Amino acid sequence: MAVATTQNRMAPAAVAAPAIMVVDNLAMRFATPEGDDVVALDDVSFDVNPGEFLSIIGPSGCGKSTLFNVIGGLLGGYGGRVTVGGETISGPHHSIGMVFQEESTFPWRNVVDNVAFPLEIAGVGKRERIDRARHFVSMVGLDGFERRYPSELSGGMRQRVSMARTLASEPKILLMDEPFAALDEQTRLLLGDKVLQIQQQLKQTTLLITHNITEAVQLSDRILVMTYRPGRVKRIVNIDLPRPRSSEIVSSEAFGRYVAQIWSDLREEATRGMSDEQSRALHSGTPA
Amino acid sequence: MAEVGRLTRATPAQPWLTPVLLLRVALVLFALVAWQVMAVSGWFYRDVIPSLPKIWTALVKLLSSTDFYWNLGVTFEEIVIALALGGIGGIVAGLIVGGNKFIASAFEPYLYYLGPTPKIIFFPVMIMWFGVDSGSKIAMGALSCFFPIALNVAAGMRQIDQVLIKVGTSFRANWWQMTMKIYMPAMRHPIVNGLRLGLGVALIGTLLAETKLSNRGIGFLVIQAYNSFDMPRLYAVLLVLFMMAIGINSVVAHFAKLDEIKQK
């Protein structure tokens, strides 16, 4: 239960290998229905190192989802640069795999056909893609459910299918937007374990957008804390907890300290967010 | 520093000259031109596709003849009576069926499954029961509109807020009071919607019956034009008929919607 020190492991390979993704001065503005401009993101800059697990955490309204959509290539018209392996993002990039927050399995396909989807698009032959898909189905712990349909599965299982589907496209960077938001705490922790396991196995670079501090500390190498709107990088925290980790780490002292530290940062921003919402609701006359 | 992305606001469209309007006008013009081309081409047997001027002439002649308005009156009267009979019957049946779960399970399936069937085939029976005059036509119309109205009312009964019924019972209202003061007002929309649907099918039922066997009414005018191969007149009658049917339907729908918005 000793506090993890830097001698246990090196900081993420920022020195050893070049960053796999660079976000440089990213800014994003939207026009609201009322006519004014809202600055969702302002001067966001960070690097993502190969093989690392980076969580981005922030209060509601900090632009997390905007960041997700920009990096995923679903949103254009941004200022600044986002590059992956040197290439600028202009549309969905083949090295980036997205896992969405909402229910996103195809209800008309069974589990293995869902997971095989990216392979089907890439033109892989039927037998081979089913085999490869089964591998990923197994990886997320859904052995035996290959022929089932999403309507027969629980919410957590369906999210695992979505994840397996994205993993099947073997992206260099896995980009996830609050994939466990709709699940209960216990399922979250267990799925978190699964994700850790997979990430270790594949040495998968992962970007996780979340509002859940426990989850972020449990899973990440580094955590990026964002400010309330306009979203900026408030702080980047190195999580020096030992690997391999499991959900048991949640009870350790060091864990608690990281959570407290991040919460104190977040609290400021979350409070600002709440008072901002309240004052806006007051002015527009709708109940908060 | 870095340029900032900005979503541009769309310029507001001009008030009435929209692309949609232009496209619609273009489509209508295209259809009219295509029609006229086919009419004068000689590809079809004479008058099967009459030229537009011919149709126009027939239309004017039709709308300025007392004959037309007299027949229109006959048909109108038949439809109104049919809708009244089918409507009352449908509302009563709907109230009974919708008001009691057991009765609903016993009899609603009959309404539901016998609804989407071709009613015109009952016409010979109607003639036998009600004679060759307006009676059988009205019967056809009433039979046609009975089912959608009954089903709508039954469904409406089930959707009434139970609280309202409890209020009525707590004030010890008798069944007539319950019906008139609670059920009917609460079900204004299902009833109006049912009547709207009913109007459409009553119209069809009555008119089809007129085309099959009658010497009066708009349906009769249609068959008369057909039998004498007066094609321009046939097109004219049909045009007027369709315009009226669509027009009435739109008007009723419009009022039904207004009423719904008002209540909210």
Add this chain to the structure above:
Amino acid sequence: MSAGALTLRRFAPQAVGLGSLVFLLVAIEILIRLGLINRFIIPLPSEVIASFGRVVAEEDIMDRFWQTAWECLASGVLLTVFGIILGVAMHGLPLFRRACETWVAAFAAAPLVLAYPLFLVLFGRSSLTIIMLAFLSGLPPVILKTIEGLSATRRVLLNVGRSFKLTPAQQFWKILLPSALPTIFVGIRLGLIFALINVVGVEFLINFGGLGKLINELAERYDLPGVYASICFVILVSVVFFVATERAERWLKSAA
């Protein structure tokens, strides 16, 4: 409560419904025999039931049934194919959709079958008239439901497609269309029902074709029990068709 009593409870409503029907028929039979109802207006139910066999044997009912069935099939195929194609086209061309969708809805409300004399002139007294009328009557619901189904595709599914860099064609065939299929089928079912009603109705009106023509012929011959029997038969066919399509729709919805 015993199992037998429980079963009785469960089927009590159906039993009462059926029982009422039987009771009604028996009552009519008695009233006619007593002379209280004119037997030349309402034939004896027992005679009607008896004539079922006769009608089946003498009137080539199977041939007529297949004739009607073939007309329904032809118009059904036409309305499905054209309905989906037009629906897809209107969905893909937003301006066209904004201009014409209300027209299609208005067309759906129009009493097209009233123009059957016109169709007679255009296509003659033939199956073609029947098929064309049924096809056009059943077309609007397919178009409207196709548009509705495609538009209702969940945004996140489209985003999944975009994130995998699907081409527009792939996006359509692999995401939009499968997602819309249950709704499209609802439209097809509505279209088929309208088609069936119109096929039989027009057959009756123009005295051509299968089952509708049969009713008309029997009526012209004043074969009263036969008329009632054939009407019952047609209603039965129509109900079976309705139930079958309803089951199919339910199955498709549950599979989605």
